[in-house]
Amino acid sequence: MDRHEDELERALVPALQVAVVGGGWAGLAAALEATSLGAQVNLFEMAPQLGGRARSVQTDGLVLDNGQHIMIGAYVETLRIMRMVGVDLKQAFLRTPLRLLDASGDGLVLPGGHPMLAFARGVLGRRGWTLRERLALLQAATGWMLRGFSCPDGMTVGELVRSLPAAVQDGLIDPLCVAALNTPSRSASAKVFLRVIRDALFSGQGSADLLLPRLRLGDLLPSPALDWLMRSGATVQVGRRVERIERSGTWQVDGRAFDAVILACSAAEASRLAAPTNEAWAAQAGALGYEPIVTVYMRCDGTVLPEPMLVLPSDEETRPAQFVFDHGQLGGSPGLLAFVISGAAPWLERGTDATRDATLAQAKELLHRHLKAPPVHIRNLTEKRATFRCVPELDRPAGHIAPGLIAAGDYIAGPYPATIEGAVRSAIAAARQAVSAERMAPPAAPQ
Structure with missing residues (x-):
């Protein structure tokens, strides 16, 4: 079969019908990925605007973000989908080497170059700490590296760093922990924290770079993603809450048939919608703190x-x-x-x-x-x-709920805490699973 025949055959095959429930960054990423893979996507968002927990709001004549979402160079999938929808990353972000400085100018600054050497140089040159404090952090980080950035599942960040001087804990560990995990170090998972440290600081040149948004959150992804999806033939409905999902030959979303459904809404909404299909999964998602x-x-x-x-x-x-x-x-x-x-x-x-x-x-x-x-x-x-709450031994739900029903979001089981990159990665995996599973599925038996 030549290329033209192959294209004709693919054109004659009806596109997979994929529903994405939720229009936050996970839902947008899932819709973008599924559309790029040839699926016909319908996205449902119950709020009046897209963006979820990383959106812009208007108040008193100002457009404000509902949070300050720092990104880093290691956010490779988030940056990829932003480029995909036409975002100019050089204009969208102020990108600098990692700089964690206080109002006096003291703090950690990582220079360029090999990640391990940059970290060592940054710590040794850190203003405001004594030599003993700087060497203590380097010794601890070396130990984490030698142990493969692993630790017992039940350990907290507080327990992991309890031998470090108070100045190191207060000036670096606590801010990093609460920024990455949004959980105080005394109760945060050391296992997840070490994974973040490994991938952010030691995984490759530029991975630790700070990307501070120069655009409002709505312009970083929700608006350009909406434009891209509409140009690509997807359907996007805002202010539309999905009431029920059930299996009846195909998946039914409020009575409309789809080949696959991606739940990219909040864990609470996903729990409600998944309960009739998988009670155990719904209970697990609903139990998160x-x-x-x-x-x-x-x-x-x-x-x-x-x-x-x-x-x-x-x-x-x-x-x-x-x-x-x-x-x-x-x-x-x-x-x-x-x-x-x-x-x-x-x-x-x-x-x-x-x-x-x-x-x-x-x-x-x-x-x-x-x-x-x-x-x-x-x-x-x-x-x-x-x-x-990113605590030790947290039992997070898997992405798979049932064949053709998949969850996506920052809470899905994985190595990362609740970050935009974690949400986007789970969404991309969900979209690929939805499309590939349906393409490989055998035809339904005649009734």
């Missing part, structure tokens, strides 16, 4: 911070935020600052006003040398279920 993230937006006219992103000393008593972002340096409104509170459950219990007041006090205390005007509170944006 969560950690919130609060973003406190302030305006400080005339202010330019020393870095687009600064690490802030934090605690659960008086200093809520672990990071602050200067949007004026990232293509946004000059003087707009975003303070990020990860693992924010203790502050949610105290309430919005207490969180706002404590963050304002923290800003005045730690950034007073850089503020050109008193900070004015704009708004708190809260994601109560920002990520699952």
Whole structure:
């Protein structure tokens, strides 16, 4: 068969009908991948906009992100699908070697070059630590490497690093842990933390690079993905909640037939929809615990911070935020600052006003040398279920629910915590599984 006959034969075969439930980054990635593989995709999103927990919202005449989503060079699949839909990565991100600096200029900066040598040079040159503290971190990291970045399943990050000096724990480990796992180090999984450290810091040149968005989250993927999907013949419905999924010869989504269904919605929604098909999977997905993230937006006219992103000393008593972002340096409104509170459950219990007041006090205390005007509170944006609680020996659900019914999302079993890259990778795997499984499936027996 020549190429033209092969193309004709493929053109005559009806496209696989794939439903994607959920229009966050996992749902968009699944829809993009399935469409690129030749499937006819219908995407259903119950919210009025796409983007899920990484979206933009409009408030008081400003477009604000509902969180500050840092990406790194190791996010290879996320960056691939962004390029696929036409995003110019050089314009979309400020890309720099890893820089975790505080308001005084102290912190870790990784130079370019071989990852291991860059890490060693960065630690040895780290300002603000004694030589003993720097050597202690290098010794610990060498031990992690020699052990293949593995540890007992039940170990917490706090237990993993308890021999390290307090300055190293407070100045590096705790901020890295809460940024990557959104779970305090005293209860976070050391196994997952070590996997993140391995892939981010030691997997290849540029893997640890910081990619700070210069665009609002809606413009990084949701808007260009929607345009790409519509041009490619996919159907996208927002404000449309799927009520029921069942198997009756084919998969039925609210009575409409599909060859395969990808549940890329929240774990709670996926649990509800999967329960009639697989009660055990639904119970597992429904049992996950969560950690919130609060973003406190302030305006400080005339202010330019020393870095687009600064690490802030934090605690659960008086200093809520672990990071602050200067949007004026990232293509946004000059003087707009975003303070990020990860693992924010203790502050949610105290309430919005207490969180706002404590963050304002923290800003005045730690950034007073850089503020050109008193900070004015704009708004708190809260994601109560920002990520699952990444604790040791967490039993996360598999992507497979039933033949032709597959789940995707950052909570699906895998080596990574709840990150955009984890969500995208699971979605791509789900799309490939859905398409390949249907293509290889034998024809249905006549009734």
